[in-house]
Amino acid sequence: MWRRLGTGLGLLLLVGAGVGLWITQADPLPDDALAGLEGDPESGARIFAAAGCASCHIAEDGPADVLSGGKRFATDFGTFVAPNISSDPVAGVGSWDDIALANAILRGVSPDGQQYYPVFPYGAYNKMRDQDVIDLISYMRTLPASDIASQPHDIAFPFSIRRLNGGWKTFAMVDDWTLQDPASDEIAQGRYLVEALGHCAECHTPRNAIGGLDTAAWMTGAPFPAGEGRVPGITPSKLDWSVADIAEYLRSGFTPDFDSAGGEMAAVVRNTAKLTDADRQAIASYLKALPN
Incomplete structure (x- = not known):
């Protein structure tokens, strides 16, 4: 009996681990998600302003168009530090292709498949129109580069496990509009x-x-x-x-x-x-x- 019980518990643990891995895995966009779209930097400047990118990603007292990061955000889960998202190919995101940037913005997924923390508001950006995303990316590519390295977040265990953000996306992220059926x-x-x-x-x-x-x-x-x-x-x-x-x-x-x-x-x-x-x-x- 004890052997059967142990076997059953082991199977339950394996199933639970499998479900956990499935729930927390990254869910990137299809490779052709932006196929046929061309960015308009002028339109992207308006999207950049509306999305508030500079509010988080410019350095404290830094130039308004240099997205070098460094701003700190204290929360109940730890202190998050905005990364460098300038056009620098090493310190920033200048080497990322359009689909990698779109994955970050819309899905909260890094180029190497890691889950981003929801302090980056991809839970709202996931409702962006594809054309606006590509316009935003094209505008960001026109901004100055910064070689300032991104700083690590100050987050305690278990929140330091990035994969757990996949579970957060499953259970907490809002995918639909909150105001339904707008009157105009x-x-x-x-x-x-x-x-x-x-x-x-x-x-x-x-x-x-x-x-x-x-x-x-x-x-x-x-x-x-x-x-x-x-x-x-x-x-x-x-x-x-x-x-x-x-x-x-x-x-x-x-x-x-x-x-x-x-x-x-x-x-x-x-x-x-x-x-x-x-x-x-x-x-x-x-x-x-x-x-x-």
């Missing part, structure tokens, strides 16, 4: 800018125990990851600004009370100020269309 094309465009490119929910939505976004409390505010203060809610019941007020704030950084954006939002406004008036109007319309 403008709101649909705002949804794309907010939920995909702008990844606004990464800061404005609370998280569950494994770090996934709590979509039932979408945009209702969340604790600062560093543990001090709170990111405000921006649903209609928590932000009573008009569409025009929100659009103006995204352009100039000034609130209806003539206060100005500060902290991390100052960097966000530097990006949204580069968008079109129609983009900012769409973002504002989307926010006003959210449930209270």
Whole structure:
């Protein structure tokens, strides 16, 4: 009996290990995912601004177009350090081909098949249009190179095991739109800018125990990851600004009370100020269309 029990437990362990390996494996794009697409750097500049790439990847007080990394992000899971994603072929991503960059952006997978941590918001970028991805890549290739080496994350075991991020993707990543059935094309465009490119929910939505976004409390505010203060809610019941007020704030950084954006939002406004008036109007319309 004990032998049969031991054999059964061994089989269960093997099955469990196999399921774990399957769940946590990388899931890259097909090699031909971008076939036939050509990038437009001018369009890519707008995508770059909307996606907030510079906000994380420029060095503290560094030039706005040098993506040398180094910015640190304190979280409950450890401190993450933004990598160099400049066009340098050694320190940055200049040697990566388009599909490798697209895998990082859309799937959170490195060229050698490692899982990226979701502090890189591929959980939002996975909704990007393929043309926007290739336009973004083509624009990034025009930016200056930096030979500053990327710094390692400061993360304790077991979170230091990158493969576990595959399990996080399975159980915590949001694949679908949160606002369903937008009432207009403008709101649909705002949804794309907010939920995909702008990844606004990464800061404005609370998280569950494994770090996934709590979509039932979408945009209702969340604790600062560093543990001090709170990111405000921006649903209609928590932000009573008009569409025009929100659009103006995204352009100039000034609130209806003539206060100005500060902290991390100052960097966000530097990006949204580069968008079109129609983009900012769409973002504002989307926010006003959210449930209270």
